[in-house]
Amino acid sequence: MLRVKAGDVDRMGLLFERYHRKLFGFLYHMLGQAEASEDLVQTVFYRMLKYRHTYTGEGEFRTWMYHLARNVLADHVKKNRHSVRHTDVAEWSEKIGGGAGADEKLQREQEVATLHRALAHLSEDYREVLVLSRFQELKYEEIARVLNTTEGAVKVRVHRAMNELKTIYLRIEN
Amino acid sequence: MNCEHAKEQLLDYLNHELPEAERPLVAAHLEECTECREELLALQRVWGTMSAIPVPEPSENVRPAFYAMLSAYKEETQAKPSSWAAVWQWLQAVFTPQQALRLAYSLALVGVGVAVGFWLNKQPAQTADNQQLATLTKQVADMRQVMLLSLIDNPSATERLRAVSYTKELNNANPRVVEALLSTLNHDENVNVRLATLEALAQLAHEPAVRQGLVQSLAKQESPLVQSALADVMVQLQEKRSVKPLRRLLNDPALNEAVRGKIKESIQSLSNGQAAPSTSNKPYDETFHPTPSDGAAGTAV
Numbered sequence: 417m418l419r420v421k422a423g424d425v426d427r428m429g430l431l432f433e434r435y436h437r438k439l440f441g442f443l444y445h446m447l448g449q450a451e452a453s454e455d456l457v458q459t460v461f462y463r464m465l466k467y468r469h470t471y472t473g474e475g476e477f478r479t480w481m482y483h484l485a486r487n488v489l490a491d492h493v494k495k496n497r498h499s500v501r502h503t504d505v506a507e508w509s510e511k512i513g514g515g516a517g518a519d520e521k522l523q524r525e526q527e528v529a530t531l532h533r534a535l536a537h538l539s540e541d542y543r544e545v546l547v548l549s550r551f552q553e554l555k556y557e558e559i560a561r562v563l564n565t566t567e568g569a570v571k572v573r574v575h576r577a578m579n580e581l582k583t584i585y586l587r588i589e590n
Numbered sequence: 591m592n593c594e595h596a597k598e599q600l601l602d603y604l605n606h607e608l609p610e611a612e613r614p615l616v617a618a619h620l621e622e623c624t625e626c627r628e629e630l631l632a633l634q635r636v637w638g639t640m641s642a643i644p645v646p647e648p649s650e651n652v653r654p655a656f657y658a659m660l661s662a663y664k665e666e667t668q669a670k671p672s673s674w675a676a677v678w679q680w681l682q683a684v685f686t687p688q689q690a691l692r693l694a695y696s697l698a699l700v701g702v703g704v705a706v707g708f709w710l711n712k713q714p715a716q717t718a719d720n721q722q723l724a725t726l727t728k729q730v731a732d733m734r735q736v737m738l739l740s741l742i743d744n745p746s747a748t749e750r751l752r753a754v755s756y757t758k759e760l761n762n763a764n765p766r767v768v769e770a771l772l773s774t775l776n777h778d779e780n781v782n783v784r785l786a787t788l789e790a791l792a793q794l795a796h797e798p799a800v801r802q803g804l805v806q807s808l809a810k811q812e813s814p815l816v817q818s819a820l821a822d823v824m825v826q827l828q829e830k831r832s833v834k835p836l837r838r839l840l841n842d843p844a845l846n847e848a849v850r851g852k853i854k855e856s857i858q859s860l861s862n863g864q865a866a867p868s869t870s871n872k873p874y875d876e877t878f879h880p881t882p883s884d885g886a887a888g889t890a891v
Binding site for chain 1: 598601602605607632633636637639640641642643644645646647648649651652653655656657659660663664667688
């Protein structure tokens with residue numbers, strides 16, 4: 417990224433290849449809409465180019481990336497406040513939920529679907545830390561830098577988010 | 591390590607966020623505590639299942655879109671577009687749906703700004719204009735009244751007619767104007783002027799002073815034309831107080847025969863305003879030789 421900052425814009429391709437999947441995953445978990453997430457991936461990379469002078473080189477590139485992604489997300493949510501969220505999840509879990517067989521594989525799929533729905537019901541703050549920690553595999557310390565907070569605060573939030581997720585999960589399951 | 595403390599550490603244990611030194615402590619506690627082991631299993635189930643949540647692959651459009659954006663960005667920031675092709679490419683890049691949306695959004699914002707500006711600008715100006723217009727209208731009205739007062743004593747009948755005509759545009763006349771008009775109606779030597787004045791006063795009849803003056807004027811008129819016109823106005827206004835002076839006029843032997851008929855008609859229609867139609871005809875013959883009681887009955891009915 418430092419080389420991109422120095423003007424070697426072509427290097428951005430490398431960063432794209434390396435990170436765009438992860439970034440898409442993050443946006444998808446936060447938004448629940450694949451198509452919109454793809455658009456936002458584009459926006460995040462565009463902002464990286466445009467604001468590359470703000471990258472200090474301190475800390476990892478991906479911390480900065482998630483930081484930008486959060487801003488893009490916030491803008492997107494502001495713009496689309498009235499649109500229905502998590503449509504994809506709903507459709508997807510409906511398809512799974514239709515089967516009545518007690519097949520073990522199916523049961524497992526049901527479990528995953530239920531958890532997916534529970535995750536979608538989680539508040540934004542909680543979902544964010546869980547996604548960053550579990551799916552993006554960021555350390556608490558990195559999450560703290562993305563969110564501009566302390567490691568302790570992240571730890572507390574992850575714990576609470578997990579408890580909340582379990583509660584919602586059990587509620588949906590029953 | 592007690593259970594409470596261990597439970598707090600379980601997630602971090604699972605998450606590999608626990609400092610190396612503490613891992614064995616938690617592991618040791620788990621060895622001997624079934625409850626915590628179950629808790630860990632439950633946690634692990636959720637934590638593990640989370641990784642099974644499918645994330646769709648980004649579609650094939652993402653990659654070309656990114657590279658198009660990248661090259662467009664390069665064109666945009668590096669050398670100025672040197673050929674039409676570059677301009678075209680740049681345009682294409684600028685008008686990706688998202689950029690177009692942004693552009694439209696900005697334009698809409700500017701539009702709203704301009705509209706609000708116009709609106710804010712117009713608002714006070716309009717009220718100022720209206721106020722000015724109102725004061726001007728009032729001034730013109732005042733001017734007309736002054737003109738009327740100064741012209742109404744003019745020796746020329748034409749000028750006096752003009753003076754009276756000024757009242758046509760007045761909705762409210764001040765007492766001086768009413769007084770001047772009434773005095774013209776009663777004392778002007780020219781019949782035409784008196785008729786015009788009567789017409790003007792009829793328009794102002796919503797004012798009690800005007801009505802009163804018109805009723806009183808009945809006794810003072812000698813011209814048959816003005817008499818019959820006044821009788822008409824009385825009928826039009828349904829002014830009951832005029833019945834008495836009208837009857838008095840009938841007593842005048844010098845009264846024009848045509849006017850006499852007219853006045854009889856007027857009295858009839860004024861009485862009809864309240865009296866039953868069937869009885870209205872008969873009392874008439876008697877009222878022509880009125881007695882005080884009859885007159886009272888006529889007005890009371």
